[in-house]
Amino acid sequence: MPATQQKWLTASADRLSIVTLDALTAVYDRASGQTHLLAQPLPEILAALQSGPANAAQIAARLTADFDIADSADVPARVSECLGELLAMGLVSMR
Amino acid sequence: MSHMHHMRVGPVRFRVASHWAGPIAELRRLYADYPALSGEAATATARIEAARPWRRWVRPAVHIGGDYTIPDALPLPLSQGLLAAEMAMNLQVALGWRQHLLLHASSVERGGRAIIMVGASGSGKSTLAAQLGEGLGEGDWRLLGDEFAMLGLDDGQLSPFPRLISLKNEAIAAMERLVPAARLGPAITGTPKGTIRHLVPRADAIARMDERATPALLLFPTFGGEPGLRPVAPSEAFMRLTDSSTNYVALGEAGFAALTKLVRDVPAVAIGYASGEQGMAAVEALWADLRP
Amino acid sequence: MMVSNLAKTREMRDSKARVPNNMENPMMDDKQLTPESLVGDSLSAPTPGHSAARRRVLMVGAAGVAAAVTVRPAFAQTAASVFNCEIPVPEPVSSGQLIALDGTLVPAGTQGAFPGSTRPFTGEEVRAALQGRSLPGTTAEQGSAYMNYIRRLRAGQSGFTCYASIQVPR
Numbered sequence: 082m083p084a085t086q087q088k089w090l091t092a093s094a095d096r097l098s099i100v101t102l103d104a105l106t107a108v109y110d111r112a113s114g115q116t117h118l119l120a121q122p123l124p125e126i127l128a129a130l131q132s133g134p135a136n137a138a139q140i141a142a143r144l145t146a147d148f149d150i151a152d153s154a155d156v157p158a159r160v161s162e163c164l165g166e167l168l169a170m171g172l173v174s175m176r
Numbered sequence: 177m178s179h180m181h182h183m184r185v186g187p188v189r190f191r192v193a194s195h196w197a198g199p200i201a202e203l204r205r206l207y208a209d210y211p212a213l214s215g216e217a218a219t220a221t222a223r224i225e226a227a228r229p230w231r232r233w234v235r236p237a238v239h240i241g242g243d244y245t246i247p248d249a250l251p252l253p254l255s256q257g258l259l260a261a262e263m264a265m266n267l268q269v270a271l272g273w274r275q276h277l278l279l280h281a282s283s284v285e286r287g288g289r290a291i292i293m294v295g296a297s298g299s300g301k302s303t304l305a306a307q308l309g310e311g312l313g314e315g316d317w318r319l320l321g322d323e324f325a326m327l328g329l330d331d332g333q334l335s336p337f338p339r340l341i342s343l344k345n346e347a348i349a350a351m352e353r354l355v356p357a358a359r360l361g362p363a364i365t366g367t368p369k370g371t372i373r374h375l376v377p378r379a380d381a382i383a384r385m386d387e388r389a390t391p392a393l394l395l396f397p398t399f400g401g402e403p404g405l406r407p408v409a410p411s412e413a414f415m416r417l418t419d420s421s422t423n424y425v426a427l428g429e430a431g432f433a434a435l436t437k438l439v440r441d442v443p444a445v446a447i448g449y450a451s452g453e454q455g456m457a458a459v460e461a462l463w464a465d466l467r468p
Numbered sequence: 469m470m471v472s473n474l475a476k477t478r479e480m481r482d483s484k485a486r487v488p489n490n491m492e493n494p495m496m497d498d499k500q501l502t503p504e505s506l507v508g509d510s511l512s513a514p515t516p517g518h519s520a521a522r523r524r525v526l527m528v529g530a531a532g533v534a535a536a537v538t539v540r541p542a543f544a545q546t547a548a549s550v551f552n553c554e555i556p557v558p559e560p561v562s563s564g565q566l567i568a569l570d571g572t573l574v575p576a577g578t579q580g581a582f583p584g585s586t587r588p589f590t591g592e593e594v595r596a597a598l599q600g601r602s603l604p605g606t607t608a609e610q611g612s613a614y615m616n617y618i619r620r621l622r623a624g625q626s627g628f629t630c631y632a633s634i635q636v637p638r
Binding site for chain 1: 409418432433
Binding site: 103115116117118120121123144147148149150151152154158159160162163166170 | 530538539
């Protein structure tokens with residue numbers, strides 16, 4: 082499957098404790114015992130994956146539907162990049 | 177070990193064992209008004225000991241230990257034995273305590289609500305708390321603790337932990353003028369932090385060591401910093417507090433829940449101040465501005 | 469000025485800090501509710517057809533900018549702040565070996581490697597070196613080799629606990 086079609090899924094809801102602090106969101110991963118602080122759009126990507134696995138383009142579409150994107154960057158590309166960060170932290174995995 | 181003292185400070189029941197009589201005699205004198213352990217087991221055992229039997233007498237070198245120890249720590253000279261005992265007690269709590277979230281902070285209470293003052297050594301948090309606890313501020317403050325703030329994991333309340341206060345260098349002279357000699361430990365010179373003198377908390381702090389308080393303000397003081405104050409966002413407070421906690425990681429999700437609750441519920445402010453008076457005035461002004 | 473600073477911390481905590489439905493926020497009382505806070509600001513998606521509510525703004529950020537930090541608190545910070553611990557380079561069991569530039573231990577006689585330090589370094593000295601100062605009594609290259617050795621220390625090796633307990637301030 083081409084990379085752009087790669088489907089992602091988030092860690093199951095009962096694995097993460099998510100608390101919004103201010104512009105940053107704190108996340109506790111029960112599996113690893115680690116705490117992460119996430120800035121936009123990472124928490125929103127995790128939330129977008131709650132409704133089911135998706136590839137980067139689909140996640141970007143969910144975000145664009147739910148939010149006004151303030152900095153009109155290449156959203157799918159930025160989403161791919163952010164998924165890499167989330168993957169490195171173990172908060173998402175590939176289907 | 178031949179010399180021993182035990183007492184309770186807040187939630188912690190200490191047993192301190194020593195190869196030398198001197199430090200134990202000093203502990204006994206300074207902690208005289210603290211509750212003794214009446215047959216219950218200690219929850220923290222601290223030890224100050226010689227590495228080899230003859231080192232009790234020949235170039236005595238005091239090693240810090242107990243249930244928990246740091247293997248690479250250098251020993252202290254016997255002249256700093258009281259300091260070693262206090263450090264050994266701190267170590268047991270820092271490494272072993274799981275009943276509260278521990279913050280490296282001093283704290284004071286007024287009307288059931290508390291200020292938690294967070295900062296590295298030298299930030300002035302100990303001196304500021306000591307001065308307020310001595311009644312030098314405008315309000316009626318009670319010292320909750322100097323080295324550790326103990327945050328309840330289920331309810332976020334602070335449990336007092338009023339150990340001896342470590343006064344350092346310039347802060348010593350000011351207190352010497354104010355308190356009776358019976359409340360001061362010996363002047364200990366040549367330590368890594370300069371000269372240290374221990375101060376016994378005021379009688380009210382000891383008598384009320386089981387009265388908890390609700391955190392109402394998080395303060396990040398910097399003595400000698402740029403004068404003024406700035407608000408600290410919850411995420412910044414959160415990061416700084418994880419750095420100040422000795423057991424945040426060990427507590428897992430309970431630590432996460434307690435700390436996120438704290439930074440969401442309680443305002444945080446950083447202040448720079450150039451003198452004790454300025455620091456106390458800033459604290460009083462912030463307190464007056466808090467919602468009741 | 470004091471009033472506005474505390475009000476600002478309240479703003480910071482209220483504006484994005486939406487409490488999950490099953491929790492009570494003791495700070496939210498009637499006086500604090502503002503029109504802005506009444507408009508939902510939670511992470512959950514707005515219900516379809518809820519067009520009357522203001523849409524939330526999302527900043528996706530610039531390419532290449534990290535958006536996360538993992539919390540890595542220092543080990544036993546309080547205890548370490550009063551300890552003058554030391555780190556031998558290399559640890560005593562390896563005293564016959566030399567230290568290569570990359571910090572690994574190599575046999576005596578290896579070209580370009582350095583003998584170990586004659587005295588251990590204190591935690592304070594290593595902390596200063598982590599912040600850019602040089603280790604006392606070392607040339608730039610030698611100091612760099614020593615620092616690489618120290619960075620490679622593992623649990624169980626002499627000096628590891630001391631190194632782990634050094635906090636480098638943000």
